Amino acid sequence: MGRVVVEVMPKPEILDPQGKAVVGALPRLGFTQFTGARQGKRFELEVEGAVTPEVLAAAREAAETLLSNPIIEDVVRVADASEETA
Amino acid sequence: MALDSARIGVVTFPGTLDDRDAARAVRLAGGEPVSLWHGDADLQGVDAVVLPGGFSYGDYLRAGAISRFAPMMDVLVDAAKGGLPVLGICNGFQVLTEAHLLPGSMIKNDHLHFVCRDQQLRVENAETAWTRDYTAGQTITVPLKNQDGQYVADERTLDELEAEGRVAFRYLGGNPNGSRRDIAGVTNAAGNVVGLMPHPEHAVEKGFGPDSADGARAGVDGLGFFTSILSSLVHA
Numbered sequence: 001m002g003r004v005v006v007e008v009m010p011k012p013e014i015l016d017p018q019g020k021a022v023v024g025a026l027p028r029l030g031f032t033q034f035t036g037a038r039q040g041k042r043f044e045l046e047v048e049g050a051v052t053p054e055v056l057a058a059a060r061e062a063a064e065t066l067l068s069n070p071i072i073e074d075v076v077r078v079a080d081a082s083e084e085t086a
Numbered sequence: 087m088a089l090d091s092a093r094i095g096v097v098t099f100p101g102t103l104d105d106r107d108a109a110r111a112v113r114l115a116g117g118e119p120v121s122l123w124h125g126d127a128d129l130q131g132v133d134a135v136v137l138p139g140g141f142s143y144g145d146y147l148r149a150g151a152i153s154r155f156a157p158m159m160d161v162l163v164d165a166a167k168g169g170l171p172v173l174g175i176c177n178g179f180q181v182l183t184e185a186h187l188l189p190g191s192m193i194k195n196d197h198l199h200f201v202c203r204d205q206q207l208r209v210e211n212a213e214t215a216w217t218r219d220y221t222a223g224q225t226i227t228v229p230l231k232n233q234d235g236q237y238v239a240d241e242r243t244l245d246e247l248e249a250e251g252r253v254a255f256r257y258l259g260g261n262p263n264g265s266r267r268d269i270a271g272v273t274n275a276a277g278n279v280v281g282l283m284p285h286p287e288h289a290v291e292k293g294f295g296p297d298s299a300d301g302a303r304a305g306v307d308g309l310g311f312f313t314s315i316l317s318s319l320v321h322a
Contacts, residue, residue: 010193014238015264017194066155069148069184071191072238 002051003081004059008068009040043067044081051080092117092319094312095132097162097178099124099153103140104175104287111287112136115312127157134171134215134315135162137178139231139285149192149234150180159185171215171278171315176232179271179281188272188281189247190239195232196264204296204305205230205284206258207270211251214277215318219310226307227296228289230262235283237265237272247272255282286311 010016016038023037045062047055056078063075094112096119098105109119120132124142129135143152153159159181166172166187174182182188195201206227209220220226239247244266247253255271263283271282286308289295298305 013240014193015196015236017196017198017236017264021198066151067147069151069191071183071189071240072193 002047002049002055004045004047004051004055005077005079005081005084006043006045006059006063006067006075007040007077008043008063008073009076010038011072011074014072040073040076041067051082056080092134092316093120093130093132094118094315095120095122095129095135097122097124097135097137097158099140099142099156099177099181101140101142101144102138102177104138104285105140107285108136108138108175108287111290111308111312114290115309115316117312117316122158124153124156124158127161129158129161129165129170133319134173135165136287137172137174137181138287139176139178142177142181145177145234148180148184150177150182150184153177153181154184163187166274166279169276169278171318172280173216173311173315174279174281175285175287176235176283179283180234182279182281187279188274189243190237190266190269190272192234192283193236193238194234195236195262200231200233201235201262202231203229203262205262205270207255207282207284208258209254210256211254211273211277213251214254214273214280214314216280216311216314217254218318219314225258226286226289226310227298227305228284228286228308229296230284232263232283235263235265237263237269237283239266244269250275254280255284 019038112119212222289308295305
Protein backbone atom coordinates (compact mmCIF):
# COMPACT_ATOMS: atom_id res chain seq x y z
CA MET A 1 0.00 0.00 0.00
CA GLY A 2 1.30 3.44 -0.95
CA ARG A 3 0.66 6.69 0.80
CA VAL A 4 0.82 10.28 -0.43
CA VAL A 5 1.26 13.15 1.99
CA VAL A 6 -0.41 16.47 1.21
CA GLU A 7 0.28 19.52 3.36
CA VAL A 8 -1.79 22.68 3.26
CA MET A 9 -1.01 25.94 5.06
CA PRO A 10 -2.94 29.19 5.45
CA LYS A 11 -1.54 31.81 3.06
CA PRO A 12 1.09 34.03 4.75
CA GLU A 13 -1.04 37.15 4.31
CA ILE A 14 -4.12 35.52 5.86
CA LEU A 15 -4.46 35.93 9.61
CA ASP A 16 -4.41 32.46 11.22
CA PRO A 17 -6.60 32.71 14.35
CA GLN A 18 -5.79 29.14 15.44
CA GLY A 19 -2.04 29.67 15.16
CA LYS A 20 -2.43 32.91 17.08
CA ALA A 21 -4.20 31.08 19.91
CA VAL A 22 -1.45 28.45 19.97
CA VAL A 23 1.36 31.00 20.16
CA GLY A 24 -0.53 32.74 22.94
CA ALA A 25 -0.67 29.52 24.97
CA LEU A 26 2.98 28.49 24.57
CA PRO A 27 4.55 31.06 26.95
CA ARG A 28 2.13 30.01 29.69
CA LEU A 29 3.84 26.60 29.60
CA GLY A 30 7.29 28.14 29.69
CA PHE A 31 7.95 27.97 25.93
CA THR A 32 8.99 31.60 25.66
CA GLN A 33 11.30 31.17 22.64
CA PHE A 34 8.50 30.80 20.06
CA THR A 35 7.42 34.13 18.63
CA GLY A 36 4.90 32.84 16.10
CA ALA A 37 2.84 29.80 15.16
CA ARG A 38 0.81 28.90 12.12
CA GLN A 39 -1.48 25.92 11.94
CA GLY A 40 -1.99 23.93 8.75
CA LYS A 41 -3.32 20.56 7.66
CA ARG A 42 -1.70 17.27 6.73
CA PHE A 43 -3.57 14.70 4.63
CA GLU A 44 -2.46 11.11 4.04
CA LEU A 45 -3.98 9.65 0.87
CA GLU A 46 -3.73 5.86 0.55
CA VAL A 47 -3.54 3.92 -2.71
CA GLU A 48 -3.35 0.24 -3.67
CA GLY A 49 0.17 -0.41 -4.88
CA ALA A 50 3.00 2.01 -5.39
CA VAL A 51 2.97 5.80 -5.52
CA THR A 52 3.53 6.37 -9.25
CA PRO A 53 4.00 9.75 -10.96
CA GLU A 54 0.33 9.41 -12.07
CA VAL A 55 -0.77 8.94 -8.46
CA LEU A 56 1.23 12.01 -7.42
CA ALA A 57 -0.30 14.03 -10.27
CA ALA A 58 -3.80 12.99 -9.17
CA ALA A 59 -2.94 13.89 -5.57
CA ARG A 60 -1.76 17.30 -6.71
CA GLU A 61 -5.05 17.84 -8.56
CA ALA A 62 -7.07 16.71 -5.52
CA ALA A 63 -4.98 19.05 -3.36
CA GLU A 64 -5.78 22.03 -5.57
CA THR A 65 -9.50 21.29 -6.03
CA LEU A 66 -10.76 19.80 -2.76
CA LEU A 67 -8.08 19.65 -0.08
CA SER A 68 -7.25 23.37 -0.24
CA ASN A 69 -9.02 26.62 -1.05
CA PRO A 70 -6.61 28.77 -3.12
CA ILE A 71 -8.21 31.96 -1.77
CA ILE A 72 -6.96 31.30 1.76
CA GLU A 73 -4.52 28.38 1.57
CA ASP A 74 -1.39 27.15 -0.22
CA VAL A 75 -0.55 23.53 -0.98
CA VAL A 76 3.01 23.43 0.35
CA ARG A 77 3.83 19.76 -0.19
CA VAL A 78 2.66 16.72 -2.17
CA ALA A 79 5.00 13.75 -1.68
CA ASP A 80 5.35 9.98 -1.45
CA ALA A 81 5.18 9.18 2.28
CA SER A 82 7.78 6.41 1.95
CA GLU A 83 10.35 9.03 0.92
CA GLU A 84 9.83 11.04 4.08
CA THR A 85 12.85 11.23 6.33
CA ALA A 86 12.15 10.41 9.93
CA MET B 87 -45.43 35.81 -13.10
CA ALA B 88 -47.84 36.11 -10.20
CA LEU B 89 -46.38 36.36 -6.70
CA ASP B 90 -48.06 33.22 -5.39
CA SER B 91 -46.71 31.09 -8.19
CA ALA B 92 -43.03 31.80 -7.44
CA ARG B 93 -41.31 28.57 -6.42
CA ILE B 94 -38.19 29.01 -4.29
CA GLY B 95 -35.96 25.98 -3.79
CA VAL B 96 -34.31 25.39 -0.41
CA VAL B 97 -31.39 22.94 -0.52
CA THR B 98 -30.75 20.51 2.31
CA PHE B 99 -27.23 19.10 2.77
CA PRO B 100 -26.24 16.61 5.48
CA GLY B 101 -25.82 18.88 8.50
CA THR B 102 -27.99 21.74 7.26
CA LEU B 103 -29.89 23.31 10.16
CA ASP B 104 -31.91 26.23 8.85
CA ASP B 105 -33.68 24.76 5.83
CA ARG B 106 -37.07 24.74 7.57
CA ASP B 107 -36.70 28.34 8.72
CA ALA B 108 -35.72 29.36 5.20
CA ALA B 109 -38.75 27.55 3.75
CA ARG B 110 -40.95 29.24 6.36
CA ALA B 111 -39.52 32.63 5.42
CA VAL B 112 -40.36 31.98 1.76
CA ARG B 113 -43.90 31.02 2.75
CA LEU B 114 -44.39 34.07 5.00
CA ALA B 115 -43.23 36.31 2.15
CA GLY B 116 -45.86 34.77 -0.11
CA GLY B 117 -43.86 32.28 -2.15
CA GLU B 118 -43.95 28.50 -2.41
CA PRO B 119 -40.89 26.77 -0.89
CA VAL B 120 -39.63 23.66 -2.67
CA SER B 121 -37.37 21.25 -0.78
CA LEU B 122 -34.29 20.26 -2.78
CA TRP B 123 -31.94 17.45 -1.76
CA HIS B 124 -28.18 17.89 -2.20
CA GLY B 125 -27.82 14.44 -3.77
CA ASP B 126 -30.24 15.16 -6.63
CA ALA B 127 -29.00 16.90 -9.76
CA ASP B 128 -32.47 18.35 -10.39
CA LEU B 129 -33.60 21.89 -9.62
CA GLN B 130 -37.25 20.91 -10.21
CA GLY B 131 -37.81 24.03 -12.26
CA VAL B 132 -37.61 26.42 -9.29
CA ASP B 133 -37.40 30.18 -9.93
CA ALA B 134 -34.72 30.84 -7.31
CA VAL B 135 -32.72 28.91 -4.70
CA VAL B 136 -31.76 29.47 -1.06
CA LEU B 137 -28.72 27.67 0.36
CA PRO B 138 -29.50 27.75 4.09
CA GLY B 139 -27.27 27.80 7.14
CA GLY B 140 -25.96 24.99 9.27
CA PHE B 141 -22.86 22.85 9.44
CA SER B 142 -22.94 20.76 6.28
CA TYR B 143 -20.60 17.77 6.63
CA GLY B 144 -19.77 19.08 10.11
CA ASP B 145 -17.66 21.85 8.55
CA TYR B 146 -15.04 19.12 7.99
CA LEU B 147 -12.13 20.10 5.75
CA ARG B 148 -13.40 23.69 5.40
CA ALA B 149 -16.90 25.11 5.88
CA GLY B 150 -18.86 24.35 2.70
CA ALA B 151 -15.94 22.57 1.02
CA ILE B 152 -17.51 19.15 0.65
CA SER B 153 -21.06 20.37 -0.03
CA ARG B 154 -19.70 22.39 -2.93
CA PHE B 155 -19.21 19.13 -4.87
CA ALA B 156 -22.74 17.77 -4.28
CA PRO B 157 -24.67 16.80 -7.44
CA MET B 158 -27.14 19.61 -6.71
CA MET B 159 -24.28 22.13 -6.77
CA ASP B 160 -23.18 21.04 -10.26
CA VAL B 161 -26.54 22.03 -11.73
CA LEU B 162 -26.89 25.04 -9.42
CA VAL B 163 -23.52 26.55 -10.43
CA ASP B 164 -24.48 26.37 -14.12
CA ALA B 165 -27.96 27.78 -13.44
CA ALA B 166 -26.56 30.62 -11.32
CA LYS B 167 -24.13 31.56 -14.09
CA GLY B 168 -27.17 31.63 -16.37
CA GLY B 169 -28.94 34.11 -14.09
CA LEU B 170 -30.91 31.96 -11.60
CA PRO B 171 -31.20 33.95 -8.34
CA VAL B 172 -29.34 32.23 -5.48
CA LEU B 173 -29.10 33.36 -1.85
CA GLY B 174 -26.50 31.77 0.44
CA ILE B 175 -27.01 32.29 4.16
CA CYS B 176 -24.15 31.51 6.58
CA ASN B 177 -23.06 27.98 5.61
CA GLY B 178 -24.79 28.62 2.27
CA PHE B 179 -22.56 31.68 1.78
CA GLN B 180 -19.53 29.50 2.56
CA VAL B 181 -20.71 26.97 -0.04
CA LEU B 182 -21.06 29.77 -2.63
CA THR B 183 -17.50 30.98 -2.02
CA GLU B 184 -16.15 27.43 -2.20
CA ALA B 185 -18.03 27.04 -5.50
CA HIS B 186 -16.41 30.30 -6.69
CA LEU B 187 -19.80 31.85 -7.39
CA LEU B 188 -18.83 34.58 -4.92
CA PRO B 189 -15.33 35.92 -4.23
CA GLY B 190 -13.38 35.59 -0.99
CA SER B 191 -13.72 33.03 1.75
CA MET B 192 -14.58 32.68 5.44
CA ILE B 193 -12.09 31.66 8.11
CA LYS B 194 -12.45 31.16 11.86
CA ASN B 195 -13.68 34.20 13.81
CA ASP B 196 -10.71 36.32 14.93
CA HIS B 197 -11.66 35.81 18.61
CA LEU B 198 -12.07 32.01 18.03
CA HIS B 199 -15.48 31.93 19.73
CA PHE B 200 -18.85 30.95 18.37
CA VAL B 201 -20.88 34.15 18.21
CA CYS B 202 -24.68 34.31 18.53
CA ARG B 203 -26.38 37.68 18.75
CA ASP B 204 -28.73 40.10 17.09
CA GLN B 205 -26.62 42.02 14.59
CA GLN B 206 -27.11 45.39 12.97
CA LEU B 207 -26.30 45.54 9.27
CA ARG B 208 -26.24 48.31 6.71
CA VAL B 209 -27.72 47.38 3.35
CA GLU B 210 -25.09 48.73 0.95
CA ASN B 211 -26.58 47.46 -2.29
CA ALA B 212 -30.37 47.51 -2.67
CA GLU B 213 -30.34 46.60 -6.34
CA THR B 214 -29.70 42.86 -6.16
CA ALA B 215 -32.42 40.27 -6.75
CA TRP B 216 -32.50 39.66 -2.99
CA THR B 217 -32.36 43.26 -1.67
CA ARG B 218 -34.60 45.37 -3.92
CA ASP B 219 -37.25 45.84 -1.19
CA TYR B 220 -34.64 47.60 0.99
CA THR B 221 -33.13 51.02 0.41
CA ALA B 222 -29.40 51.62 0.13
CA GLY B 223 -28.04 52.71 3.50
CA GLN B 224 -30.93 51.16 5.42
CA THR B 225 -30.10 49.63 8.81
CA ILE B 226 -31.57 46.21 9.59
CA THR B 227 -31.20 43.85 12.55
CA VAL B 228 -31.06 40.07 12.07
CA PRO B 229 -29.50 37.23 14.08
CA LEU B 230 -25.85 36.27 13.54
CA LYS B 231 -24.54 32.86 14.65
CA ASN B 232 -21.32 31.32 13.44
CA GLN B 233 -17.81 30.20 14.21
CA ASP B 234 -16.19 30.55 10.80
CA GLY B 235 -17.57 33.95 9.89
CA GLN B 236 -14.49 36.06 9.27
CA TYR B 237 -14.73 37.24 5.65
CA VAL B 238 -11.35 37.43 3.92
CA ALA B 239 -10.13 38.22 0.41
CA ASP B 240 -6.97 39.79 -0.98
CA GLU B 241 -6.77 43.60 -1.06
CA ARG B 242 -7.25 43.78 -4.83
CA THR B 243 -10.45 41.72 -4.66
CA LEU B 244 -11.72 43.86 -1.77
CA ASP B 245 -10.99 47.06 -3.73
CA GLU B 246 -12.84 45.65 -6.76
CA LEU B 247 -15.84 44.68 -4.63
CA GLU B 248 -16.00 48.19 -3.16
CA ALA B 249 -15.57 49.90 -6.54
CA GLU B 250 -18.27 47.78 -8.17
CA GLY B 251 -20.77 48.17 -5.32
CA ARG B 252 -20.62 44.46 -4.63
CA VAL B 253 -20.34 44.76 -0.86
CA ALA B 254 -24.02 44.06 -0.22
CA PHE B 255 -24.05 44.28 3.61
CA ARG B 256 -21.72 45.67 6.24
CA TYR B 257 -21.66 45.06 9.99
CA LEU B 258 -22.72 48.02 12.13
CA GLY B 259 -22.15 48.53 15.84
CA GLY B 260 -18.92 46.57 16.00
CA ASN B 261 -17.32 43.97 13.80
CA PRO B 262 -18.34 40.60 15.29
CA ASN B 263 -15.68 38.36 13.73
CA GLY B 264 -12.81 40.34 12.20
CA SER B 265 -14.28 40.37 8.67
CA ARG B 266 -12.27 42.53 6.27
CA ARG B 267 -13.76 45.99 5.88
CA ASP B 268 -16.74 44.96 8.05
CA ILE B 269 -18.14 42.94 5.15
CA ALA B 270 -21.17 40.84 6.14
CA GLY B 271 -22.29 39.88 2.64
CA VAL B 272 -21.44 40.28 -1.04
CA THR B 273 -23.11 39.95 -4.43
CA ASN B 274 -21.89 38.80 -7.82
CA ALA B 275 -21.63 41.39 -10.59
CA ALA B 276 -25.03 40.46 -12.06
CA GLY B 277 -26.78 40.79 -8.68
CA ASN B 278 -28.48 37.40 -8.86
CA VAL B 279 -26.09 35.59 -6.47
CA VAL B 280 -25.93 37.04 -2.96
CA GLY B 281 -24.31 35.60 0.17
CA LEU B 282 -24.16 36.77 3.77
CA MET B 283 -23.20 35.34 7.15
CA PRO B 284 -26.14 36.74 9.23
CA HIS B 285 -29.54 35.04 9.15
CA PRO B 286 -32.45 37.02 7.65
CA GLU B 287 -34.65 33.89 7.75
CA HIS B 288 -34.68 34.11 11.57
CA ALA B 289 -36.22 37.60 11.50
CA VAL B 290 -39.42 37.19 9.50
CA GLU B 291 -42.26 36.79 12.00
CA LYS B 292 -43.32 38.84 15.04
CA GLY B 293 -42.74 36.92 18.26
CA PHE B 294 -39.81 34.95 16.84
CA GLY B 295 -37.33 37.60 15.69
CA PRO B 296 -34.80 39.93 17.31
CA ASP B 297 -35.96 42.58 19.77
CA SER B 298 -37.02 45.74 17.97
CA ALA B 299 -38.64 49.11 18.60
CA ASP B 300 -41.99 47.32 18.21
CA GLY B 301 -41.26 45.08 21.18
CA ALA B 302 -39.45 41.97 22.33
CA ARG B 303 -38.72 39.52 19.49
CA ALA B 304 -40.79 41.65 17.14
CA GLY B 305 -38.08 42.26 14.53
CA VAL B 306 -38.94 41.21 11.00
CA ASP B 307 -36.14 42.99 9.15
CA GLY B 308 -35.12 39.81 7.36
CA LEU B 309 -38.41 39.39 5.53
CA GLY B 310 -37.26 41.88 2.89
CA PHE B 311 -34.88 39.30 1.38
CA PHE B 312 -37.77 37.00 0.63
CA THR B 313 -40.22 39.67 -0.56
CA SER B 314 -37.38 41.10 -2.68
CA ILE B 315 -36.88 37.87 -4.59
CA LEU B 316 -40.61 37.54 -5.20
CA SER B 317 -40.85 41.05 -6.59
CA SER B 318 -37.66 40.49 -8.63
CA LEU B 319 -39.27 37.44 -10.21
CA VAL B 320 -42.49 39.33 -10.92
CA HIS B 321 -40.56 42.16 -12.60
CA ALA B 322 -38.16 39.86 -14.46
